[in-house]
Amino acid sequence: MSAPDIGDRPPGAAVGMSSQSGLAAALTPVLTVAASLFGLGLLWGLAANAWPSRAFPGPGLVWQVLLAEAANGDLFYHLGATLGRVAAAYVVAMVAGSVIGVLLGSHRRADRFFSPWVVLFLNIPALVVIVLAYIWFGLNEAAAIGAVAVNKIPNVVVTMREGARALDPSYAEMAAVYRFGLLDRIRHVLLPQLQPYLAAASRSGIALIWKIVLVVELLGRSNGVGFQIYLYFQLFDVAAILAYTLAFVAVMLVIELFLVQPVERHATRWRRRPA
């Protein structure tokens, strides 16, 4: 669709800090987080010094391992492999879960019939799904990603079903009278109403998915952070395990801060009213 003025434009009102006190107020939470993390690192260093052991390396050693793994490229290769799986599983789970959730939320009979299935799938342990996927579909990428997605889909279904139940029929009726096309209906009527639910499903989704991806990699892949952690577990190399874990947590934090939150702010810009 190429019509002017129907795209998502950035908000007209400038968003920014208007005064010094505003800047300070914005920086305070960042500084608090930094101080808090620094405190944790300090505590870790002190503890590692007090009880020196191979099983409990200090932050300095972990940092050195991290640099070494980054220098020889392994770190980025395995981070990349894991991130790719996280992204693929996330997309599959969100799309499939949203479609199923919206259908169930808008068809009461189907919902009553399939509700027990949803409860059942919600309660199957992640490990069982992963093992069965590998047995049935082989030790391949599709089975790995599918297993992760299947673990997440029931949560998405439950959230999006709530979202569909909360849809305001008057918007759909307006769209019907003015004969909106299917794409316009989805993009301009359905998705904006579902946005808070999508955001909620997304948020809990990414956190859950990356943890399951590590298990999938440990059980049946030959690369990725989960594979590396398993490798260093067998070598009893705790510093490397911690290095990979911290690197991956850092990446997920960056994604949350620089991708998830800006997207969410953009999607909800219409809620902000000028002062």
Place this chain on the structure above:
Amino acid sequence: MQPVGGVVPLRVDIAEKTFRSAQGVSIKALQDLSFEVRQGEFACLLGPSGCGKTTTLRILLGLDKDFSGSFQLPEGGSDRIAAVFQEPVLLPWRTVEQNVRLALPKSLRTKKLDGLFDTLGLAGMRSLYPAELSLGLARRAALARAFATEPAVLFLDEPFASLDERTAERLRHLLLTVWSARPTTALMVTHNLREALMLSDRIIVLAQRPAHVLGMFDVKLPRHYRNPQVMSDLLRSFQQKFPGVA
């Protein structure tokens, strides 16, 4: 002025419409409701609250298909219909202009809307979100959306209810201005007799529920002659013809 709109008038012939509540109670909303609106005519459906006016419009808009009977919308020209609902029903996440453009068919998507926005006093509000508009302005935006689509027939459901009288009066004049520029076959629902007398070519008077037509009241006089003096005369002759109503 050449009336635009359908060649075939709007013809309504609803035999019955019954609501069944979850408890099994059934409410007969419409019975033997039939009337016509001639092409290019502005007609009002006048009836007391709860008599079935909104129900009738929902059937004509194709939003409620569970009724017996039939109706025919104007044909020829565009086959589009437009509606101004009881609430403005603007998408809160789209600006005023986006709300209007989204309702346009592909062929009109890029058309100039300056004239329409100017007439309705919305020129400076095109990039605002609905939450930033007062109710009066939101209703103007809903009018803009309806007229922008150049429909063959226009339905309005008490578009000026729940506004203060001054704002409502101003909006009635705006409605007349945009409608006169392109006299579309229009059916407006109202329970306000004065409003009906001011705006319409003909008033279709409905009875209490189940709604059916009590009679017609034609207002032949051109609208610009309908000053306060004439209005009170119209009011009197309406009340003579329909003593119990309003």
